[in-house]
Amino acid sequence: MCLTPAFFLLLLHTAAVAAPSPSVSTAAACKSSLYPKLCRAVLAPLRLPSKPYEYGRFSVKQALKRAGRTSKLLDHYLAGGGDWGRGVGGGALEDCRQLNGLNLEYLETVEAELGPGESVLNPAGADRVRALMSAVRHQPAGPASTASKLPESSPSSAAAFSDETRVYGVSLELVSAALGPDRREPVRVRLAPR
Numbered sequence: 149m150c151l152t153p154a155f156f157l158l159l160l161h162t163a164a165v166a167a168p169s170p171s172v173s174t175a176a177a178c179k180s181s182l183y184p185k186l187c188r189a190v191l192a193p194l195r196l197p198s199k200p201y202e203y204g205r206f207s208v209k210q211a212l213k214r215a216g217r218t219s220k221l222l223d224h225y226l227a228g229g230g231d232w233g234r235g236v237g238g239g240a241l242e243d244c245r246q247l248n249g250l251n252l253e254y255l256e257t258v259e260a261e262l263g264p265g266e267s268v269l270n271p272a273g274a275d276r277v278r279a280l281m282s283a284v285r286h287q288p289a290g291p292a293s294t295a296s297k298l299p300e301s302s303p304s305s306a307a308a309f310s311d312e313t314r315v316y317g318v319s320l321e322l323v324s325a326a327l328g329p330d331r332r333e334p335v336r337v338r339l340a341p342r
Contacts, residue, residue: 171197177322186311187318204326205262207319211284212255214312218248251316254280258323274327281320285313 173196178187190210191203198206222245258280261273269277 171199173197174203177203177325178318180325181318181321183314183318186314187322190315190318191322200322200326201262204319204323205259207315207322208255208259208262208281211315211319212252212259214315215248215251215255218312219245219252222248251284254284262323269327277327278324281316281323285316285320 174188174191174194176197177191177200178184181187190207191198194202194206222241226241226245258277261269261277261280
């Protein structure tokens with residue numbers, strides 16, 4: 149069988165794209181994080197060292213767990229909140245529950261997109277994952293604002309909500325690092341002269 153030059157180049161390109169990334173320690177993976185201690189805590193259950201892609205995928209699973217717990221907590225407050233749950237706070241918490249539902253949906257989509265093992269995402273898939281993770285992280289009424297709507301008798305729940313926002317940020321950082329730099333061309337905007 150004779151290999152044509154085009155086939156040979158395609159084979160080399162495929163091997164280069166699918167080359168496995170090197171393993172790194174959690175300290176190295178978390179060194180540029182805004183929350184390095186939390187990043188290391190999120191990754192602590194993994195065998196060390198691991199590959200950046202595995203760290204990103206695992207952090208998405210952790211974020212999904214957090215969002216699921218938030219959903220249960222919001223259901224609890226809304227179901228058993230008495231007058232408070234049906235009043236002004238209840239309406240705000242209902243909004244938070246709907247937004248948390250979006251977080252769950254986005255994170256599940258990201259988890260499916262990242263897939264099992266070390267996948268190679270095409271640029272469109274990587275852009276989709278980045279956009280969804282960014283949407284989860286930068287939601288205007290995310291976990292931090294939910295915490296401000298809880299009754300004052302639940303400071304531990306409020307702390308969990310603010311920690312959840314940081315976990316989403318860590319997950320966004322790890323997934324972005326695993327996917328590599330965003331290679332899209334920057335959009336140039338020309339302003340009209342005055």
